[in-house]
Amino acid sequence: MKYHLGLGNNLGDRIENLARARARLVKRGIAIRALSALYETEPVGFSAQPWFINQAVEVETELSPRELLMLVKEIEKDMGREATVPDGPRVIDIDILLAEDTVIVTGELTVPHPRLAERNFVLVPLAEIAPKTVHPGLKRTIRELCSRSKDRAKIKLYAPARRGDS
Numbered sequence: 696m697k698y699h700l701g702l703g704n705n706l707g708d709r710i711e712n713l714a715r716a717r718a719r720l721v722k723r724g725i726a727i728r729a730l731s732a733l734y735e736t737e738p739v740g741f742s743a744q745p746w747f748i749n750q751a752v753e754v755e756t757e758l759s760p761r762e763l764l765m766l767v768k769e770i771e772k773d774m775g776r777e778a779t780v781p782d783g784p785r786v787i788d789i790d791i792l793l794a795e796d797t798v799i800v801t802g803e804l805t806v807p808h809p810r811l812a813e814r815n816f817v818l819v820p821l822a823e824i825a826p827k828t829v830h831p832g833l834k835r836t837i838r839e840l841c842s843r844s845k846d847r848a849k850i851k852l853y854a855p856a857r858r859g860d861s
Contacts, residue, residue: 696755696756696757696758696759696760696794696795696797697728697753697754697755697794697795698753698754698755698756698760698763698791698792698793698794698795699751699752699753699754699791699792699793699821699824699825699828700720700751700752700753700754700767700789700790700791700792701749701750701751701752701788701789701790701792701808701816701817701820701821702716702717702749702750702751702752702787702788702789702790703736703747703748703749703750703785703787703788703816704747704748704785704786704787704788705738705744705745705746705747705748705784705785706745706784706785706786707786709747709748710733710748710854712774712786712787713733713748713750713787715774715787716770716774716787716789717730717752719770719773719774720752720754720766720767720770723766723770724756725754725755725756725758725763725766726754726755726756727752727753727754728753728754728755729752729753729824729825730750730751730752730753730824730856730857731750731751731752731820731821731823731824731856732750732820732823732852732853732854732855732856733748733749733750733852733853733854733855733856734748734749734750734816734819734820734850734851734852734853735747735748735850735851735852735853736748736749736815736816736848736849736850736851737848737849737850738782738848739782739814739816739846739848740781740782741781741782741783744783744784745784747816748853749816749817749820749850750820751792751817751820751821751823751824751825752824753824753825760791760794760797760799760804760806761801761803761804763791763794764791764803764804767789767790767791770787770789771787771788771789774786774787775787776788790808790817791804791806791808792806792807792808792811792817792821793806793807793808793811793825793828793830793831794806794807796829796831797831798831798832807830807831807832811830811840812830812833812835812840812844813844813845813846814844814846814848815841815844815846815848815850816848816850818837818840818841818844818846819841819850821837821841822837822838822840822841823856825837826838826841
């Protein structure tokens with residue numbers, strides 16, 4: 696199954712933390728098919744914290760959405776993520792944004808990610824790697840959602856995507 700993930704963090708070596716998270720996904724059998732550039736983004740919600748580095752990643756795996764959720768939560772924990780204030784600082788955050796055209800709403804998982812269409816730090820990198828992908832609930836492409844976004848949080852290109860980077 697093809698998934699789109701959002702990766703982000705604002706603690707420690709932000710670039711290295713993203714690379715470590717991607718490497719852990721690959722080590723667990725997740726095939727990375729596409730990477731967006733890295734974007735530096737203004738914190739949303741809790742503003743008294745460092746800016747984030749965010750990236751969208753297209754992956755392929757035979758894991759179910761629930762199994763993938765368990766895996767990414769395990770990676771976050773192994774990398775030292777701790778519960779803090781909502782929207783607070785973190786060493787890594789891995790969100791399942793899309794799972795092909797699947798819609799899931801359970802107590803532990805909602806796909807597409809419930810705030811995907813409201814957050815430029817997700818939409819901009821996702822539109823780079825999946826512009827024509829249709830949001831299964833909103834029936835609009837990611838490019839359309841990005842162009843219609845009302846989010847005014849600052850986002851700037853930090854580093855272009857590099858080929859062969861996993």
